[in-house]
Amino acid sequence: MLLRMSTLLLKTLREEPADAEVPSHRLLVRAGFIRRAAPGGYTMLPLGKLVLDRITAVIQEEMFTAGGQEVAFPALLPREPYEVSNRWTEYGDLLLTLKDRRGADHLLAPTHEEMFTLLVQDMTGSYRDFPLLLFQFQTKFRDEARPRGGLLRGREFLMKDAYSFDLSEAGLTEVYGRMRASYQRIFTRIGLEHTIVSATSGAMGGSASEEFLAVAEVGEDTFVGCTACDHAANTEAVITSVPAAVTTTTPSMEVHDTPETPTIASLVELANEQRLGGRDDWSAADTLKNVVVTVHHPGRESELLAIGVPGDREVDMKRLEAALSPATATLFDDFGSHPDLVKGYLGPQGLKIRYLADPRVAPGTGWLTGANKPGRHATNVVAGRDFTPDGTIEAAEVRAGDPCAACGEGTLTMRRGIEIGHIFQLGRRYTDAFKVDVLGSDGKPVRPTMGSYGIGVSRAVAAIAEQHHDDRGLVWPASVAPADVHIVAAGKDGQVEAALQLGAALSRAGVRVLVDDRPNVSAGVKFTDAELIGIPRAVVVGRRLAEGWVEVRDRRSQERKDVPLVDVAGVITADVG
Template sequence: MVMRMSTLFLRTLREDPVDADVVSHTLLVRAGYIRRAAPGIYSWLPLGYQVLRNIEAIIREEMDAIGAQEVHFPALLPREPYEASNRWAEYGDSVFRVKDRKQADYLLGPTHEEMFTLLVKDLYSSYKDLPLSLYQIQTKYRDEQRPRAGLLRGREFVMKDSYSFDVSDEAFLRSYNAHREAYIKIFDRLGLEYEIVAAMSGAMGGSASEEFLATAKNGEDTYVRSPGGYAANVEAVVTPAPDPVPYDDAPAAHVEDTPDTPTIETLVDFLNERFPRDDRPWTAADTLKNVLVMVRQPDGTREPLAVGVPGDREVDEKRLQAQLEPATLETFTDDDFAAYPALTRGYVGPGVLGEKNVSGIRYLVDPRVVAGTRWVTGADQHGHHVVDLVCGRDFTPDGTIEAADVREGDPAPDGSGPLELARGIEMGHIFQLGRKYAEALGLQVLDENGKLVTVTMGSYGVGVSRAVAAIVENSHDENGIIWPREVAPADVHIVATGKDASVFTAADELARELEAAGVSVLYDDRESVSPGVKFNDSELIGVPTIIVVGRALAGGNVEVKDRRSGERTEVAVSDAVGYIRSLVRRS
């Protein structure tokens, strides 16, 4: 059916919405695809819902092609299965919880590992039933602390989630790889530029995972890549630990009075002035910075953690957080300092931290802090630092942690060269779950020898509503959206210009003929709107092919414009349907 702009439920906006912080949000609201209903919660207008359904159709085709079967679970889920997997507690504030009229506990499903596991357990019992991959395209919920960026981080959103069930790890790898290949096809068809990177498993548990990140300057995720092909989400980057350093000749540690050195910078200046070194000047990399945080477990318990990183690096909260999941980070407050009197604020050092019986605080350091490295760091007394403090001789951390920021030029952990930093939007995530959920919920099948074995699972997600925004982030210009053909709300946008009735007659007929030829049409048939406004709207809305029926009609032509390149071609009205049809088919 031709979508006529005279009746289409659409109003484009000239002004940017005040609450929009990314270009996809701005353009999708201005072009009339979505409207905000509440923070992080959006309504889909006709054009937007068409795009969403086009994306769903692509995903369905590719999931069906690998033999995954579509099912549909509720969004309102009972507490019990999530209790069994411990996620009822682990999710903390990040899920919406609901009590029914009988005070029974429910949650709005953020992901469905438990439910799928239980359903397969209900139906299947033998290795002969496997492999099995199930998927759904469904509305999901997450009570984000800071919903932002429009559809990129919403609280109600559409996801495709799928789950694979296999009798062995080898069989699982085939399911995992099938999904990986299907995802490559999906994201290719969505017209996204993306990168596949190693990732953390986070709240999902399991052993390994990979993310599909759409490259985007203002993406929320930072990732790294090396010339040799290493690619990882920055949270998953492993710091190569240097070899231990011999320290037999190292001088004894000595405490120095270091007045007026509140920052690392002032401390380094002080050292270079008072204790100049012959071979090289002191730098921030010679100092060891100890950062205190409180770690809150899902069960509500709170315990302190000290993190030691070289002074030339910052603690990257997202990296630190990723190591500690499902626990969350909180600030180390004045009250916390008061509760640990061994700590001297601003001068906290391994002298206290490295002795757990003194401070009572767990002390984890950056992997670069290996045995034999020498540091200038807090002396646990006001206005004093300790110099030549040797790791492994003068203090022993409780372990290492990936908390320091990753920098452009850092070496890739696999030796494949210096890292480059880039940003992206998480579009897909594939998880090797192992047996975590199958064990928690008792999903076992009989193997060939009649022995019960626990099933190996994978879970796989695509952000469907997020994809709408990611595509816009990837594909727009200063005038508006440029949809890749497979997801566009229509194949062509006919713009009828002028006051002449013959223009509208010709445009009407062309629209009808194109639809009959299987080309979907958005048709600007508004009579009281100026050509300029119509052209602006067509650029903003972003249908890939724009057909102008107007001035050229006198010569028996219409103008066909490519939204992306801006290229214009005059085509005879009589040839237009054939020309457009081949254009739509080709791309």
């Protein structure tokens, strides 16, 4: 491959694009890898397409190695299969739907569980046809409310999705482990520093769910580690350490006048001033905060739900929604229409709507909380005595320093990451929905169990850019760079011709070459562009060409060394090979 910048569709930008909030987005646009074409839709430019194709090739190779078989489904699908699985409804606003000329409902598939399941139902009949591991690379469509970060979260993106079909739990466990190892190899090969964290499985259903997160400050996912054990989890999947059961000796509930204390801070201040319950050491953690949300069940009526969390914590809406999935939730604020819900003074005792409490609100624990009357709060409100929640919910924010529920010894640390892969044991949700049964080896019908394995391919381009850049530009890992070497012709005394000759020689040797042969562009601009584009190594054909020398530069280390022109092809070929 030999690309010439004199003819390449490339325009590097000095200014930051106005709509780009994260480094990868800014740099991919500035360096000419992508261009916005639609809301949440990006065009891959020639350099971007090369990176995407290299990532795709690595994934495809590893999927074949893991025993995967490649298929390709349509993206435009009829409504019916998604009705059977109930996802036509459950997917909610994320689903892009349309009617065809006959008025028939269709969708642009956000994922293809239904189609994989139907295909396997159609193509198999007996235990001899299993196990199966099928995958595809496919453009997916989701009507994101807030597309962001360029390729990080778009409405249209390239995904590799894979599904395994096994007749035994042992088989599912085995292929799950195989795919987990395969994903580790894939992400390592494409240069992504990643962490595997426990996760929830969202609208897809299923259990035994792990996410591969590329560690990055701009990541939308927050995940925890532990100071003492190897526990790692997406915050949505964090299990709260449940305190030991408390045998209560708390005195009876007592109601106090607490005028103008609609917030936890104002309540704590007043409680200490007035020495409620004889104490002046009240803190937010002693209070019970009750938050009302509207839960939107897809296809059914919404309901009101109150969530109780210790007053020093917020309700984390992402954790809440993960707990309520496939329902979604919004904060309730129409208190005028519900006189029984006293804004700022809610307490769980005597609430008439469903009430779920944080696990810390364990039986026997006593709280300072609202008295359900304006300007009044109650002390000594004991869980299990004065109120009984309808259940617990993992919706309180997770904080660094929280105790680790996995080992019970360490505390949690927190980092952010970009979800680049998700594997989980999906089980029989879809084979049940479509009643997929095959003949077992014992002559009886058996229902396959599924695993689900996805990689965000276009998102991986952004994740790599996020992890591999500096203040000069992108710094591609060699395995996915759009070229192996960037030859810069710096000078007008035969440098362009020499650069092109060197490029041709390297290209013949199988090296991917980008030559900056632009006339009328200064050496300085060429160097700046080369650093912005971020190909791992550059060869500068410059002033010392006359003496037979060129310079080889390493993009990451910024190391430079002079090499005789006659040797440079050998040096680069050995390096790339």
